[in-house]
Amino acid sequence: MPDAPRPIPNAPRPARRVITDPATVEQRARDAARENVSFRAWLKFRCETSDPEVDALVRETTDQVWRHIDCIACAQCCRCLSITLDDRDIARLARRLHLSIKQFTRRYVEGTGDQRAFNQRPCPFLQSGACSVYSDRPQACRDFPYLHDPGFRHRMLGLLEFSLLCPVIYNTLELLKRRLPWRSRGGR
Numbered sequence: 611m612p613d614a615p616r617p618i619p620n621a622p623r624p625a626r627r628v629i630t631d632p633a634t635v636e637q638r639a640r641d642a643a644r645e646n647v648s649f650r651a652w653l654k655f656r657c658e659t660s661d662p663e664v665d666a667l668v669r670e671t672t673d674q675v676w677r678h679i680d681c682i683a684c685a686q687c688c689r690c691l692s693i694t695l696d697d698r699d700i701a702r703l704a705r706r707l708h709l710s711i712k713q714f715t716r717r718y719v720e721g722t723g724d725q726r727a728f729n730q731r732p733c734p735f736l737q738s739g740a741c742s743v744y745s746d747r748p749q750a751c752r753d754f755p756y757l758h759d760p761g762f763r764h765r766m767l768g769l770l771e772f773s774l775l776c777p778v779i780y781n782t783l784e785l786l787k788r789r790l791p792w793r794s795r796g797g798r
């Protein structure tokens with residue numbers, strides 16, 4: 611679960627309604643799959659907007675969408691994703707739970723090296739719909755859904771996949787299709 615801005619009840623709405631229900635998001639994202647593949651190809655190979663301009667628009671659109679989505683109520687990433695872990699994540703969580711690194715690893719971790727992740731889905735620290743280790747959660751939880759990172763147009767393959775589960779990604783993509791000159795260049 612990322613450090614999302616808390617929803618602002620009276621924040622100005624984007625021109626398009628923000629869809630927050632995870633089941634509806636999944637269905638809409640499946641329906642948009644072909645269109646999104648075509649949008650990705652246009653953005654990656656034919657769009658003349660520079661990388662910094664695209665990234666700035668993505669950040670602005672993400673923030674606008676996020677004001678209408680409550681990550682604590684959603685928690686889809688905590689339910690569905692395999693959360694990767696590094697040494698620092700494991701040490702921090704082990705310390706919080708008063709476990710040795712060995713004990714923590716045996717209880718909660720699968721894989722080795724760069725492939726380490728929580729061994730359960732939903733995440734074992736998702737309790738009553740909330741993160742029980744929030745201030746010590748792994749870096750991967752803080753960074754998801756990676757929409758503020760640079761190089762958006764080069765990372766779209768993974769983001770399209772995540773759009774099935776994450777309302778922030780789904781809605782941001784839908785708005786970007788309208789804010790970039792894709793449709794006027796023959797996109798649908």
Ligand code: SF4
Pocket residue numbers: 611612687688689693733734735736737740741742743744747748751
């Ligand atoms: S530690 Fe688990 S419950 Fe907490 S934010 Fe990460 S995935 Fe969600």
Ligand code: SF4
Pocket residue numbers: 611612614679680681682684685686687688754755775776777778779
């Ligand atoms: S799936 Fe997306 S909207 Fe839901 S909690 Fe995670 S980041 Fe927030």
